[in-house]
Amino acid sequence: MRSSVMPSAEVAPAGAVPVGTVLAIRDLKTHFFTDAGVVKAVNGVTLQVREGETLAIVGESGSGKSVTGLTVMRLLARTSARVTGGSVTFRGREGEAVDLLALPEPDMQRLRGRDIAMIFQDPMSSLNPMFTVGEQIAEPIRIHKGHDRRTARKEALALLKEVGISDPERRIDAYPHQLSGGMRQRIMIAVALACEPRLLIADEPTTALDVTIQAQIIALLKRLQERHRMAMIFVTHDLKLVGEIADRVAVMYASQVVEEGPVEDVLARPRHPYTKALMDCIPRRDYGVAEGTGLKPIPGLLPNPLSPPDACRFHERCAFAEPRCAEIEPVLEAVDPSHDVRCLRWREIAL
């Protein structure tokens, strides 16, 4: 069972947040202290997302995407996870800056679900097997919006329809185990959207769904964004979907952001060899380019999370690596005011 992660003493107090910014993550470090050693799952991540904006986070399995989201939600197991540095600042409904890492747990519980919601990668981990899906959607509506049972159930029913559950009048009284995986995923989406959060962290929300339902869910998320100026962090492996849904994209590699910027700039002209390699994994037709190249996996593996190199973490797999890449750790540099890259050679290489 998850419980709130405890920040350690080095965690910085939340800084100022620009107007319009809903969430600002600065130099975040989340480490797991395991018997085998320290896993620096998130190691110096800086990101922000504005009202009405979608920030996509992409990167290979194990790069730290989910741990970043779970740290913001303060939903990592207290026993092994520690936030060892950085800050996470949320701008509340009244415009106040809230230091999420320092917030007392009862206040965090009030914020969770009402102001910040998460769609989890694993639907079963967040649905309670003891309650019907209707009860699980209606509960946050009653608690956070103060509605009576009848009104909350009506809203739950409407949400079930919106997420594409057929025969919702019957399914509202079903238990999670009576539904298919795809339906449970949609129930979880309904739970997350129940209180119209200011920030939604969607961790691969549509991966288990077929394309028709996926399109329906994406359309629903977009409608909510327009209606409530909801900010969204959208974690996905699907770069094609990034192009359709996101305003900005952050590419993560081995616990760090290696490139971040407006979607159209990053996808049209990636500056980091890893971003380019990810794009080359996708059939070219998805970008409207001539077909025929097919899938091209990135050779090699992510570095061992227990002992990542003190250098460019991508150097063993990078087609552009030179000796200094194995010695010097690159920092994020501005390509322009809205686009950052972490590569020693970004100025000289043509991708």
Ligand SMILES: Nc1ncnc2c1ncn2[C@@H]1O[C@H](COP(=O)(O)OP(=O)(O)OP(=O)(O)O)[C@@H](O)[C@H]1O
């Ligand atoms: N509870 C834990 N204890 C120890 N290490 C963990 C724990 N949870 C995650 N990690 C490690 O943290 C790193 C980042 O994991 P994370 O789940 O954030 O990856 P991800 O980018 O979401 O991958 P995926 O695309 O597979 O979902 C990985 O090396 C993972 O093994």
Ligand code: SF4
């Ligand atoms: S720093 Fe060197 S190894 Fe790393 S991505 Fe840039 S060119 Fe490749």
Ligand SMILES: [Mg+2]
């Ligand atoms: Mg994940």
